[in-house]
Amino acid sequence: MNNNIVVAIDGFSSCGKSTIAKALAKKLNFVYVDTGAMYRAVTLYFLRNEVDVTNQTQVETALNNIHISLKTTDGQVSIFLNDEDVSEEIRQMHVASNVSKIAAIPAVRHAMVKQQQLMGKSINIIMDGRDIGTTVFPDAQVKLFMTADPKIRAERRYKELVVKQPDITMEEVFENLALRDHDDTTRKESPLVQAADAIVLDNSYLTPDEQLEFALNKIKPFIKE
Numbered sequence: 222m223n224n225n226i227v228v229a230i231d232g233f234s235s236c237g238k239s240t241i242a243k244a245l246a247k248k249l250n251f252v253y254v255d256t257g258a259m260y261r262a263v264t265l266y267f268l269r270n271e272v273d274v275t276n277q278t279q280v281e282t283a284l285n286n287i288h289i290s291l292k293t294t295d296g297q298v299s300i301f302l303n304d305e306d307v308s309e310e311i312r313q314m315h316v317a318s319n320v321s322k323i324a325a326i327p328a329v330r331h332a333m334v335k336q337q338q339l340m341g342k343s344i345n346i347i348m349d350g351r352d353i354g355t356t357v358f359p360d361a362q363v364k365l366f367m368t369a370d371p372k373i374r375a376e377r378r379y380k381e382l383v384v385k386q387p388d389i390t391m392e393e394v395f396e397n398l399a400l401r402d403h404d405d406t407t408r409k410e411s412p413l414v415q416a417a418d419a420i421v422l423d424n425s426y427l428t429p430d431e432q433l434e435f436a437l438n439k440i441k442p443f444i445k446e
């Protein structure tokens with residue numbers, strides 16, 4: 222049996238999952254895997270290639286032609302779609318508006334989950350997403366379920382996006398988060414749901430340092446000096 226440590230972080234959109242995951246990975250020297258970025262990269266491929274999602278053959282062919290990899294340099298995570306760095310493009314609104322529909326397709330989920338399980342098979346890992354503690358690593362030693370007030374989440378995401386997408390509006394961001402949360406929690410295949418053994422972390426009124434401290438205290442008992 223492998224004795225690597227898996228930390229699963231799930232939760233609603235824009236509630237600080239990747240912020241806490243990156244900080245934990247840096248502090249503990251674990252590998253960080255942003256599974257949302259993987260679904261965003263698949264979505265970008267489907268959009269660019271006009272894949273008909275109602276056509277199973279087209280979906281399967283597309284998935285066979287997609288190779289996704291993640292690279293962390295100086296704490297910055299880059300995602301590659303068939304060797305092209307798509308880290309910036311996957312954050313655009315056209316991807317955010319389509320990702321939850323693509324991520325609901327069973328064949329897409331099976332392909333991503335398989336890759337994610339391989340990534341966390343033998344190394345200490347922090348993985349964030351929607352189904353990590355329920356489907357990808359149901360035996361993860363530590364599971365966090367993150368949430369925050371929807372208005373606060375939308376404000377945080379707006380502030381982040383408007384720097385690179387000046388035309389974006391607060392309403393557009395709020396609606397996108399609400400719609401994705403709805404789609405993610407109601408889809409048939411591994412919906413976003415709190416695992417029974419997950420620890421809830423509401424960070425509406427916590428600073429990034431406070432949330433990091435909270436998570437570190439949950440993980441430390443599993444780390445052998």
Ligand SMILES: Nc1ncnc2c1ncn2[C@@H]1O[C@H](COP(=O)(O)OP(=O)(O)O)[C@@H](O)[C@H]1O
Nearest residue numbers: 234235236237238239240377381424427428429
């Ligand atoms: N505790 C916090 N207080 C204020 N802003 C935060 C906090 N945690 C994260 N953020 C900011 O909120 C935005 C969304 O966080 P992110 O980690 O990308 O969320 P997620 O991965 O859940 O979508 C980012 O701009 C991030 O810097």
Ligand SMILES: Nc1ccn([C@@H]2O[C@H](COP(=O)(O)OP(=O)(O)O)[C@@H](O)[C@H]2O)c(=O)n1
Nearest residue numbers: 234235256257258260321324350351352401
């Ligand atoms: N494990 C995961 C991770 C993301 N996703 C999908 O991918 C979308 C984008 O994920 P993300 O983590 O980048 O989203 P943000 O919360 O960062 O905006 C989500 O809204 C889900 O539809 C998923 O279905 N399962």
